[in-house]
Amino acid sequence: MKAAYGEMASGRFGQKISDATVGRLSRYFRTLKYLEERGVDTVSSEELARRNNITSAQVRKDLSFFGAFGRRGLGYNVRELKLNISHILGLDKEWHLALVGVGNIGLALLNFKQFQEQNFHFALLLDSDPRKIGTHLVGLEVKNLENLTVEVKKAHVDIAVIAVPVEAAQKVADALVAAGLRAILNFAPISLFVPQDVTVRNENMVIDIEHLSFSLTQANTK
């Protein structure tokens, strides 16, 4: 069943699954984990919907898309559905992260429990500051950013986290792409230019807080 499932993941929906759907799968996964930890065996689409602030039709659509169907009156098997989603999202293996830029945001990420719990482990720290290079954090030595290509290969990095100042972000992205990386989590408030086969996710805390000031401003001028 697991093999058949893997075929479906690559065949039936391949790259067509939308960003929004992937985001919801992550949320379902979290809900299922929560329920499993509390000893819950089955869950209805209504319950998954309620806990994620969406409609049950959306839940059923998302899940049927990759071949998971709840049984009427019984719902979904929590453990099975969690394993399936985990497999689709790639959470059933260990991922190696490189942190580029050991500043405040970087330090917070190193101590971010949720990454470790989901099998995302920092395997490489890079910085250009001579005062940081050679120091140790979370059991890792901070390496010289200049040696990015070599270090990325040595540490078998899968995903890079960019936490450098905005001026340096594009240059770092170029170097990461040149070193063969295809997945970047970007904390610099800038749109990165990367080839089409590279996936970038942006953490835009500034843009998000500006959404909030916008909504407050609009509410006040009404």
Added chain:
Amino acid sequence: MKAAYGEMASGRFGQKISDATVGRLSRYFRTLKYLEERGVDTVSSEELARRNNITSAQVRKDLSFFGAFGRRGLGYNVRELKLNISHILGLDKEWHLALVGVGNIGLALLNFKQFQEQNFHFALLLDSDPRKIGTHLVGLEVKNLENLTVEVKKAHVDIAVIAVPVEAAQKVADALVAAGLRAILNFAPISLFVPQDVTVRNENMVIDIEHLSFSLTQANTK
């Protein structure tokens, strides 16, 4: 002109402007600030598009929406457009932030320069840990989370940042809403339930990194 502009913001597009547009306005603002700092007077829609990885038609559509029109061959006046966008996003005033949860993420945010540069200032720190309450950070005393309502009023908080463990997030959100807050930046990996007039922006670092492992997994199974 500024007064007329304010009217447009509330009248012509009011709440109808989409989240995506607001996000792009934030990005244009950042680009315009960058150009202004480098002494650039005018910018074309093509240049704004190129720097933000979108089409120039999109830029023109977004900007015409709130009455800013570039002049053919000249483009937009950088300073004027920046001021207009700043006014729409509410960046021309100072906003008071409350940080709820003084952990790793919270500490990183306190030292996040970009918030301060955009006039978002932490005015209140709250935590429930007796070892943290009463200590000082960035010139502020950490207050007891139990006194949230009183402290939020005393510090004239506009926006709350939730950086507590996931189990505590909904309870904190409820207390913030009860204290009259209408804007929340949420770092807990959970969907918060809030009344319709409250705006929540979620920082989903876990969900974003799972997008990356998903894309790598899909690329490998093709």
